[in-house]
Amino acid sequence: MFPKGSGNPDAEIIGIGNEVVSGLIQDSNSKFLSEQLQTVGVNVSRFTAVGDEESAIVDSLRSALKRVELVFITGGLGSTHDDITKTVLARFFDSEFRQDKQVTDHLNDLFKARGREVPPSVQSQWQVPEKAIILYNEKGTAPGLCFKEKGKTVYVLPGVPLEMEHLFEKYIRPTLSSAGNQQITHRILHTTGITEADLWSKFGPIEPLQNLATVASLPSHLGVRIRLSVLTKDEAEAESRLDAAEALLRAKIGEYIYGRDGETLEGSIGKLLLSKHLTLATAESCTGGxxxxxxxxxxxxSEYFLEGAVTYSNQAKMRRLGVKKELLDQYGAVSREVALAMAAGIRESAGADLGLSVTGIAGPTGGTKEKPVGLTFIALSDGKNSDCHKFVFHQDRARNKERAAQAALNLLRLWLINHE
Amino acid sequence: MFPKGSGNPDAEIIGIGNEVVSGLIQDSNSKFLSEQLQTVGVNVSRFTAVGDEESAIVDSLRSALKRVELVFITGGLGSTHDDITKTVLARFFDSEFRQDKQVTDHLNDLFKARGREVPPSVQSQWQVPEKAIILYNEKGTAPGLCFKEKGKTVYVLPGVPLEMEHLFEKYIRPTLSSAGNQQITHRILHTTGITEADLWSKFGPIEPLQNLATVASLPSHLGVRIRLSVLTKDEAEAESRLDAAEALLRAKIGEYIYGRDGETLEGSIGKLLLSKHLTLATAESCTGGxxxxxxxxxxxxSEYFLEGAVTYSNQAKMRRLGVKKELLDQYGAVSREVALAMAAGIRESAGADLGLSVTGIAGPTGGTKEKPVGLTFIALSDGKNSDCHKFVFHQDRARNKERAAQAALNLLRLWLINHE
Structure with a gap:
């Protein structure tokens, strides 16, 4: 959050909908808005969620306007009888309705493309409060609204996340970005293959990093995200401080970092395979595809991924990958030997440069004392060399599969980085 | 939500934490509590989230207590300097602190097991407000609290979901269940393969259904969930009304319903395959596994799924599935002919009873005027008969893949239901 007295505006977010307060759906809009508003210098101090009920909506809006100058409302703009947000807001701001030509044209075009007339229920969407600035919504039927009165601004956005985000990016970010506030710039570095505790102990004293940026680390079962934040009015300064902080991290724990901001592990692998002109084939057992x-x-x-074999049965491992029956009999399907044979087999039969394989016991059944649930072997073969790593994951079936896939992709990434 | 005047208590939920209002983490506690409270007859009318700041906490609690008799607070009970909830609540209820023996013993045991003394920061946890009833927390270090004053009750719970849920189940559900309120019982029916509008138009007049239960329909890109809710004190009556409502739905739109409550499409398919003693193999192109x-x-x-082939390249389609080059040349990889050849090919080469295949253009690139992004063919073969369906999905790459997989699984489900 911003320090008090930074001069930046405070905001509150109000979510409207019975489906939210009754717990039927998770409201993700408030989190999105708060996170994004910080990047344009607006500090969110409160979320409120109320049902589709006039008195509750008015009460929460009135309270919020006493505390802050900016209020964001999401939800209740649809076309069913439950959706009363627009009517309530018009009444609150004492506004008549008018028919908006641009919304009318948009709706006519939208339904014409589906070979239909605009249904009567949806026609209410082209009626908009006279006092509102209209936020035209190309991703849906309900326009957003913006009311300004006595130095206060109220944005009203649809509850569908895709539409809400669209209007935020189209109208709200540009307006707030140009307001000259101190802004927070974030950078996220994604790591995997190391626990949070080991990561920071390997990094060493954190003060030099904290002198450059605020640091948050967010662990999940697939890895640790490191979030760096800088608060300043000067975008170039923010970038140079984030660059310096990232460089410090990369110098100490670079091998665990697979991506930045929106980058994914599979995306990074794709870039590496493309730049090295290598092709890949996979043989999966417990990860199932x-x-x-x-x-x-x-x-x-499709430029580099040739094919995958989901060889769940032993028969399939033999027939598709040429794994020898003796190996399966002697070591079992979940073994170092079989993982290596799978990787070599898929590489060869697919005619790929690299073969990646996984065999393991996802659980909850199928474990033994020697081979417990979560035991997983991951192997990689390039025709000349091969490599196999053993893991034991301690979670449920779904998470064991996710962790095995993550570990396999990370093994591949490290191989691509370390081999010329 | 409960009808007004049902005599059931109303509640509000207040989440406390800078990490929540700044959008760093998603607050899932409010959704959980609201959903669970409904099942014990308590209606939640508002969520509020504020930062770790005394004035905001006090203001939100005071406002909530004016509106409702039951307030649930989560978060801010940890051992760092940010966590001020306990101190603020003690001041609010004008309470001194005392050391609690049971909490002290629990913390000593907990840290002894790790071979450590209780760290000074954690020792603050055994100090509890004198006026609070203590909710002993076996899953963590922070106890929950319950304050009662002037007919109002305030529960204070840790923000860690696991600990919050533990205390809810241990203390709050039993207390509220025995209060003799009307309770809501839910049942969810999962449908796929039909739009929300078509589903209800096919169902016809909704009044007979509404006479039995409250109906909510929740569309997503993978299908429509129908939630039936019954409010009553009599559990047997609730079940019989839900059974009757489900029977009405099944009579009219039964073929689209693939599961109930926690059931999944792939789980239903698994049961069908097991009961019919059939095995399955899959050939995937655009869905990629x-x-x-x-x-x-x-x-x-593993009892029924023999193997899958992820045949992304044409080479793989020919080599693994025996798709003829002439077919690929004449019709292209995304075609009815190739989908059928893929299904037949994987069935035969895997030695399975059923072969299921998908080929399509996930996007965003690769589309043409004749074959647009989203065009997908899904085929099924049982050796004697085969069937192919064409779809055009209009979403992004990730959702087109998800919709194609859902449609393929649903096609298989329908085949299993309709064939002896």
Whole structure:
């Protein structure tokens, strides 16, 4: 949060909807707005969520306007009888309605493309409060609204996250960015393959880093995100301080960092494979296709990802990957030997440069004393060399699969970085 | 929500923490509490989130106590200097502190097990407000608190979801369940393969359903969830009304319903395959392994899922699935003909009873006028018969993949239901 007296405006966020206060859906809009508002110098001090009820909406808005100059309202702009936000706000600001031509045209075009007339229920969307500035919504039917009165500003946005984010980026960010406030600039570094405690102990004294930026570390079962934040009016200064902080981190724990901000592990791998002109094939057992799913989530992955084999049964491991029956009999499907044979087998049969394989016991059943649930072998083969790592994950089936896929992708990333 | 005048108590939830209002973490506690409180007859009318600041905490609590008789506070009970909830609440209720023996013993035991003394910062946890009833927390270091004054009750719970849920189940649910309030019982039916509008138009007049239960429908890009709720003191009556409502829905739109409450599409398919003693193999192109990942998310899936082929390249489609080059040349990889050949090919080569295939253009690139982004063919083969369906999805790469996987699994489900 911003220090008191920074001169930046405070804001509150009000979410409207029975489905939110009854716990039917998770309100993610307030988190998004608060995070984004910080980057344009606005500090959010309170969230409120109320049902679709006039007295509760008016009461929460009136209270918020006593405390802050900026209020963001989300939800209740749809076309069903529950959605009363627009009517309530018009009444609050003592405004008549008018038909908006641009909204009317947009709705006519939208439904024409589907070969239909605008349904009567949706027609109410082209009626807008006279006193509102209209935020035209290309991603949906409900326009956003902006009311300004007595030095206070109230933004009203649809509850559908996609539409809310669209209007935030189109109208609100540009307006607030140009207000000349101190702004927070964030940078996130994504790490994996190391625990939070080990990461910071490996990094050493944190003060030099804290002299450059505010540091937050956010662990999950797939890795630790490090968030660096700088508060300043000077964008160039923010960037240079973040660059310096990132350089400090990379010098000490660089091998664990796979990406920055919106980058993903599979995206980083895609760039490395492309730049090295290498192709990849995967053989998955316990991950069941998750590695292929993640790799193909990257647009353009058909350039380097040739194919994947989800060899769940021993038969499939033998037939598709040429794993020898003797290996399976002697060591079992979940073993170093079979993982290595799978990686070599998929590489060869797919004609790829690299073969990546996973075999493990996802659980909750199938474990033994020697081979517990969570035991996983991950292997990589490039035709000349091969490598196999053993892991034991201690979580439920879903998380064990996720951790195995993450570890496999990270192994591949490290191989690509360390091999010419 | 409960009808007005049901005699049930209203509640509000206040979340405390800078990390929540600054958008660093998502507050999931309010959603959990609201959903659970409904099942014990308590209606939540408002959520508020404020930072770790005394004036904001006191202001939000005072306002809430004016409106309702039950307030739940989460967060700010930890051992760092930011955590001021306990101190603020003690001051609010004008209470001194005392050392609690049971909390002291628990902390001593906890740290002894780790071979350590209780650190000074954590020792503050055994100091509790004299006026509070203590909610002993076996899952963490911070006890919960309950204050009662002038007919109002304030519960104060830790912000860590695991600990909050533990104290809710241990103390709050039993207390509120025995209060003799009307309780809400929910049932969720999961549908897919039909839009919300078409679903309800196919269902016809909704009044007979509404006479049995309150109905909410929640659309997403993967389907529509229908939530049925019954408010009554009599659990048996609730179940029989929900059964009757479910029967009405199943009679009209049963083919679209794939599960109830916690059931998943892949879980339902698993049960069908097991009961029919059938095995399955999959050939995925644009979904990249997502179907295999979902099928293998079900514990025990190795009983019926033999293998999957992620045949991203044409080479792989020919080599692994025996798709003829002429077919690929004449119709292209994204075509009815190739989808059918993929399904037949994987079925045969895997030795499975059923082959399921998907080929499509996930986007954002790769589309043409004749074959736009989102075009997807899904085919199923049982050796004698085969079937292929065409879809055009209109979303981004990630959602097109998700929708294609969902449609493929649903096609399989329908086949399993309709074939003996």
């Amino acid at each position: 998750l590695i292929g799913h993640r790799l193909t989530g990257v647009s353009g992955s | 997502l179907i295999g990942h979902r099928l293998t998310g079900v514990s025990g899936s």
